[in-house]
Every structure is written in C-alpha cells, then in structure tokens.
Amino acid sequence: MRRPLHPAVRVALGVLGPLLLLAAWQAYVRLADVDPILLPAPTDVAASLVDDRSLLWDAFVVTGQEVLLGLATALVLGAGLAILMHLSAIVRAMLGPLVIGIQAVPIPVLAPVLVFWLGFGVGPKIVIVAIICFFPVVINTLDALDRVDPDLGRLLQTMGASRRQRLRWVELPAALPAALSGAKVAVAIAGIAAVFAEYAGAEQGSEGLGLLINSARFSLATDRAFAAVFILAVFAVLTTGALALAQRLLAPWAHRRPGAPR
Amino acid sequence: MGYPGGSVRVQSPPSGPAAARPLTARGIVRRFGDLAVLDGVDLDVAPHETVALVGPSGCGKSTLLEMVCGLQAPDAGTLDAAPAALMPQRDLLLPWLDARDNVALPLRLAGSGRREARAAADALLDRVELGRFARSRPDELSGGMRQRVSFLRALATERELLCLDEPFGALDAITREELRHWLAERLEERPRSVLLVTHDVEEAALLGDRVIVLGPRPAGVVARISVDAGPARRREATDPAVVDARRRIHDALRTAMRGDEVAAT
Ligand SMILES: Nc1ncnc2c1ncn2[C@@H]1O[C@H](COP(=O)(O)OP(=O)(O)OP(=O)(O)O)[C@@H](O)[C@H]1O
Ligand SMILES: [Mg+2]
Numbered sequence: 001m002r003r004p005l006h007p008a009v010r011v012a013l014g015v016l017g018p019l020l021l022l023a024a025w026q027a028y029v030r031l032a033d034v035d036p037i038l039l040p041a042p043t044d045v046a047a048s049l050v051d052d053r054s055l056l057w058d059a060f061v062v063t064g065q066e067v068l069l070g071l072a073t074a075l076v077l078g079a080g081l082a083i084l085m086h087l088s089a090i091v092r093a094m095l096g097p098l099v100i101g102i103q104a105v106p107i108p109v110l111a112p113v114l115v116f117w118l119g120f121g122v123g124p125k126i127v128i129v130a131i132i133c134f135f136p137v138v139i140n141t142l143d144a145l146d147r148v149d150p151d152l153g154r155l156l157q158t159m160g161a162s163r164r165q166r167l168r169w170v171e172l173p174a175a176l177p178a179a180l181s182g183a184k185v186a187v188a189i190a191g192i193a194a195v196f197a198e199y200a201g202a203e204q205g206s207e208g209l210g211l212l213i214n215s216a217r218f219s220l221a222t223d224r225a226f227a228a229v230f231i232l233a234v235f236a237v238l239t240t241g242a243l244a245l246a247q248r249l250l251a252p253w254a255h256r257r258p259g260a261p262r
Numbered sequence: 263m264g265y266p267g268g269s270v271r272v273q274s275p276p277s278g279p280a281a282a283r284p285l286t287a288r289g290i291v292r293r294f295g296d297l298a299v300l301d302g303v304d305l306d307v308a309p310h311e312t313v314a315l316v317g318p319s320g321c322g323k324s325t326l327l328e329m330v331c332g333l334q335a336p337d338a339g340t341l342d343a344a345p346a347a348l349m350p351q352r353d354l355l356l357p358w359l360d361a362r363d364n365v366a367l368p369l370r371l372a373g374s375g376r377r378e379a380r381a382a383a384d385a386l387l388d389r390v391e392l393g394r395f396a397r398s399r400p401d402e403l404s405g406g407m408r409q410r411v412s413f414l415r416a417l418a419t420e421r422e423l424l425c426l427d428e429p430f431g432a433l434d435a436i437t438r439e440e441l442r443h444w445l446a447e448r449l450e451e452r453p454r455s456v457l458l459v460t461h462d463v464e465e466a467a468l469l470g471d472r473v474i475v476l477g478p479r480p481a482g483v484v485a486r487i488s489v490d491a492g493p494a495r496r497r498e499a500t501d502p503a504v505v506d507a508r509r510r511i512h513d514a515l516r517t518a519m520r521g522d523e524v525a526a527t
Contacts (some may be wrong), residue, residue: 151354158331158348159368159419167365172356253358253399 023028038085041221044231048223056210056224060231063208066122066194067235070129075132078137083171085138086145103135107193111200121206125197133186137179144178145171177254180247183196187239191232268330273344277488282344283308284423284455285330286436289339292325292393299325301480302339307423310453312353314466316511317476318519324351324458327425344455347419351459353412355400361411362387362396368419375441386414410444418449426458430465440526442468446494464514467507469494475511477518485514 005013028034029041036044076235081099083089107128110139114124153166161169198210209228217222248255268291285307285392288440292300307313315323328334329341331348345369357365370376386391392410400408409429416424422435429445430438442465449456460466466473467489475485486512491503498504 149354151350152356154333154350154351154369156353156371158333158346159371161371165371167372169356173356241338251358255402 002017003167015170026069037220037222040226041118043224044223045117046229048065048221049230052224052227056209056227056231059207059209059212061120061196062202063191063198063210063232064128064235066125066197066208067187067190067239069122070194071190072203073126073130073138074186075179075183078134078155078182079141079175080143081134082138082145083167085142086171087167099135099138102131107196110198111197115200120202124200125202125208128197129190129193133183133190136185137182139176140185141179142181144174148158148174167193173251173253177247177251178242180251181197184240184243184247187243188236190239191236195232269340270332270335271340271342272332273342277515283342284344285457286342287326287330287339290326290329290336290341290433292334292336293337294331297513298480300336301482303476304456305403305457305483307455307457307492309422309455310467311471312449312456312458312469314458314460314470315476316463316473316475316515317464317481318478319461320413320481321481322477323476324427324431325457325458327427330423330425330487345419345455346380346423346425347416347421349412349416349424349429349432351431353400353408355408355411355412355415355458357394357400360397360399361392361407364400364411365414365418365465369413372419383414383418386418389451390444392413395512404437405433406441409433409441415449417452417454424454424456426456429527430460430462431460438462443495446497448496450493463508463511464504465501466511467491468497468499470507473507473511475514475518484518485510487511487514 026042026144029036030037040048061168064070081095085095110131111124111128115128118127148170152170156169194208195210195213198208199214202208202211209232213225216222216228273284274459281387285304285305287303287305290300290303290305295385296375303326305313305315315326317323325334327348330338330343331346332343335341355361356367357511359367362380362383365386366374366376366379369382374382384393384396387396390405390410390416395403395407395411399465400411404410409432413426413429416426428439446469458466458469460469470489471494473485473487474483475487477484486514487507489503491497491507493502
C-alpha cells in the first residue's frame with residue numbers, strides 16, 4: 001500500500017510540479033530565442049498578469065460566473081436526469097443516445113443558435129457549459145446507481161419503505177458523491193467550453209476570458225492571452241479542489257480515510 | 263405473473279388473539295422456472311420460540327425467509343405470518359449511515375422524527391454497550407460489529423417475528439461463538455419469535471428450541487427435532503441434550519443427502 005502524503009507536502013509538490021515546467025519553458029524560450037508572439041516566456045506572462053490585472057480580473061469574473069453556474073446547472077440537472085433514467089427504463093432508452101449524441105455537437109455550431117435565442121449575455125454561455133458538463137455527471141451518476149446493491153432496496157421494502165423512501169435513503173446517497181465526481185471530471189472542459197462559447201459574441205462590458213484571449217491574439221499580445229489561460233488553469237485547479245472538499249463534507253462515506261480503524 | 267394456489271396472509275399488528283402463532287406455513291411450494299426449490303414445506307413458529315432451519319446450500323432457506331418477510335409469494339401453499347423483520351445473509355448496512363442511523367432506519371421509515379429515532383437507536387446501542395460505536399460508519403466496523411448492528415436494526419423494527427439468515431455465516435469461529443452468546447442474551451432480555459437459518463449444526467442445537475431440517479432441492483422437511491436443553495443462554499456445547507440434538511440433526515442431513523445420491527444414480 002502507498003503511504004498517504006502529508007497534506008502540506010502534497011500542496012508543496014503540487015506547486016513544485018508546475019514550477020519545474022515553467023522553469024524548463026523559461027529556459028527553452030531564452031536559449032532558443034523563440035519569438036514572443038509565438039510563445040512568450042513565463043516572466044512575460046507574469047508581467048502581463050500584473051500589468052493587465054484589472055482587465056483580466058473583469059474578464060475572469062464573467063467567465064468564472066459562466067463556468068460555475070454552468071457546472072452547477074449540469075450537476076443538478078445531470079444528477080436529476082440520471083435518477084430519472086435509473087427509475088424508468090423508458091426514459092433511459094429514449095434519452096440515453098441523446099445524452100451521448102449532444103456531446104458530439106461542436107460548440108461553434110451550437111453557440112450561434114443559443115445566442116439567437118438567449119441574447120448576448122451570459123445566458124447562452126452558461127447553457128453551453130452546462131451541456132458540455134452534463135455528460136460526465138449523468139454517466140458517472142448512472143453508473144453509481146446501477147452499482148447500488150438491489151438487496152438494499154429489498155431489505156428496506158421488508159421494513160415497509162415506499163418507493164420514495166427508498167429513493168431518499170438508498171438512491172440519493174449513492175448518487176450524490178458520484179455526481180460530484182462527474183462534476184470534477186467536467187471542470188477542465190467547462191473552462192474550454194466557456195471560452196469557445198464566448199467566441200460567438202458578447203455584450204459590451206460582459207466580455208470574458210475567451211474574448212480577451214481572442215482580441216489579445218488579434219493584437220499580437222500573446223503574453224496577455226497566456227495570462228488569461230493561466231488564470232483559467234488555476235481556476236480549474238481551485239474548482240476541482242472545492243468539489244473534492246464538498247464531496248468529503250457531503251459524502252464522507254465515499255472517502256475512505258486511510259488508517260481508519262477497521 | 264400470478265402465484266397459482268399460493269396464499270399469503272400477513273397478520274396485521276396487533277396480531278389477532280394474544281396467543282396467535284407468529285408463523286404458520288403449510289405446503290409451501292416455490293419454483294424458479296424449471297428449478298423446483300421448495301416442495302411442500304410445513305413450518306410453525308410459536309410465540310417466543312426459536313426455530314432453527316438447517317439444510318444444504320441452495321435448498322431454499324433464504325427463499326423461505328423472503329416469503330415470510332413478504333418479498334416473494336409461494337407458488338402454492340399457505341403462509342400466515344406476523345409482520346417480520348429480516349436480518350439478511352449479508353449485513354446490508356447502508357454505507358452512508360453511521361451505526362446509530364442504521365439502527366434508527368426502521369423507525370425513520372415508520373415515520374418517526376430524526377431526533378426520536380436516534381434516541382431510540384442510542385438506547386438500543388447503549389444497552390448492549392455499543393454506544394461508543396454509534397457514530398462509526400459500517401466501513402469502520404469489524405465484521406462482528408456490523409452483524410450486531412444489523413441485528414439491532416432488525417430489533418428496532420419492534421416486530422414480533424425475527425428472520426435471521428445465517429447471522430454469523432461470514433465470521434471467524436471465535437467471533438461466531440461470541441456473537442452466539444450475545445444473541446442468546448439479547449433474546450433472553452427481550453424474547454421474540456425467531457426463525458434462524460444456519461448451516462452450522464452446532465449453532466442450530468445451541469440456539470434452537472426446535473430444529474427443522476430441510477433436504478436437498480426440491481426441498482421438503484426431512485426431520486423435526488426438539489432440543490430439550492433448557493434456555494439457549496445457558497446451554498453448553500457439551501450438554502448431553504445438545505450433543506444428542508447435534509447427532510440427530512447430522513443423521514437427518516446425512517440420510518437426506520444420501521437419498522439424494524441414490525436418486526441421482
Ligand atoms: N430470484 C431467483 N431466480 C432464480 N433462481 C433463484 C432465485 N432465488 C433463488 N434462486 C435459486 O433457488 C435456490 C435456492 O436459493 P436460496 O438462496 O433460497 O438457497 P439457500 O438455502 O439460502 O442457500 P445458501 O445456504 O447457499 O444461502 C438456489 O438454487 C438459487 O439459485
Ligand atoms: Mg441463503
């Protein structure tokens with residue numbers, strides 16, 4: 001068995017890994033004399049993070065909101081749909097292929113239609129992020145529900161439990177940690193989805209990191225585009241951590257404590 | 263799909279006249295497709311009596327308990343049972359609930375509030391000195407501890423008839439013996455009518471007031487043995503009456519199995 005690392009050591013290593021990558025990148029850019037318009041050095045990106053901070057922050061607030069609301073929507077609706085599909089073979093047969101098929105629709109095809117319906121605000125972006133994140137949540141939750149021991153439900157029946165009570169005591173607790181796991185898988189693609197969704201256009205003053213990346217590349221400010229990407233990456237790490245924490249607090253049984261007394 | 267001929271009556275609590283028998287089964291037949299499992303089983307459990315049910319693996323013991331608990335119906339025969347609590351072959355504790363909430367579950371399902379149900383569960387756990395495990399989840403408990411919690415959950419239903427399906431089947435010999443004593447104590451404190459499935463002959467002789475031996479599939483009753491060894495709590499494996507009961511159970515099983523071999527050739 002692997003020994004678990006001390007949490008402080010784990011965080012330190014988690015920072016050290018990216019730092020090593022950044023150091024190698026810095027060395028490569030300096031030694032090979034790479035054009036900063038193609039690939040800026042980490043120090044240039046850092047400078048942009050400081051210089052353009054208010055611009056970046058405003059854009060982040062928009063994108064962050066899109067990602068979190070989209071993810072939350074996917075979590076609630078995805079878990080709900082998974083439970084419906086678990087309960088009804090008809091719903092499952094009807095919607096199963098659809099859930100998978102919608103995954104295959106490229107965002108640039110989807111975005112204009114949604115913008116047409118929902119306008120240039122954050123609405124269509126949230127919907128796109130939700131659609132993209134929906135799939136891992138549904139699949140993961142459904143999988144967990146399928147693995148629930150059917151004898152648990154039968155035992156509850158002998159205690160006189162109704163279908164609703166079995167849902168409350170058996171299916172819902174089984175679905176919860178799985179839905180959160182699905183959301184964890186979805187976090188990284190949520191950021192990408194938000195960026196692509198923004199390409200379809202936004203209102204003045206509600207431009208997120210996606211549009212910022214686009215215009216930065218257009219004006220050859222590649223360092224600013226990378227600064228935006230850096231923010232997206234850090235945000236993804238933090239969101240995943242928050243979801244892991246939520247899982248531990250809301251579903252402690254799904255997290256076997258190492259060294260717990262047996 | 264119907265159950266031709268089979269009839270089930272669940273006594274409504276309080277179960278009729280005070281002396282009503284918690285379980286009366288007559289001519290129980292159960293088939294799964296072409297597989298005839300039970301073939302005309304008669305079985306009674308008197309109030310506060312422990313009836314041990316022994317038989318070869320796969321002869322339909324769990325199936326019989328499920329019928330008594332209302333999870334399936336017989337294909338023929340009549341079954342008249344008081345509301346029964348099941349302690350399943352595997353503990354089947356809910357992994358997301360701690361020991362206390364698992365014990366409280368039947369009360370919650372019957373409509374008690376959380377606080378009230380927890381207080382009752384705590385009382386049950388405390389009385390058997392398991393209070394310090396109240397907040398442990400099943401994955402933090404040993405196998406023996408999980409079985410105790412599972413048993414207390416069945417007790418918490420307050421149902422007159424307890425159906426215990428190999429309650430100690432998955433345990434090592436020492437824990438098994440420990441739990442057997444523990445169970446006898448619990449039943450002495452608060453007598454219930456018990457239908458106990460086991461394939462441990464000694465366990466049947468030590469806990470049962472009567473032992474019903476089933477033959478191989480399609481199973482019928484091959485022997486009914488009463489154990490005149492006093493209350494289960496005070497029995498020892500070496501008591502002459504226990505030794506005698508063990509021998510008779512063994513003989514009945516062996517004869518039934520041999521008959522099976524003869525029939526197969
Ligand atoms: N739902 C079912 N469908 C088909 N066959 C079943 C079903 N339930 C039980 N059986 C079969 O019926 C037979 C009796 O099963 P049961 O579980 O009652 O046996 P048992 O006496 O409890 O055995 P064990 O001692 O191994 O627990 C077995 O052969 C089993 O495969
Ligand atoms: Mg069985």
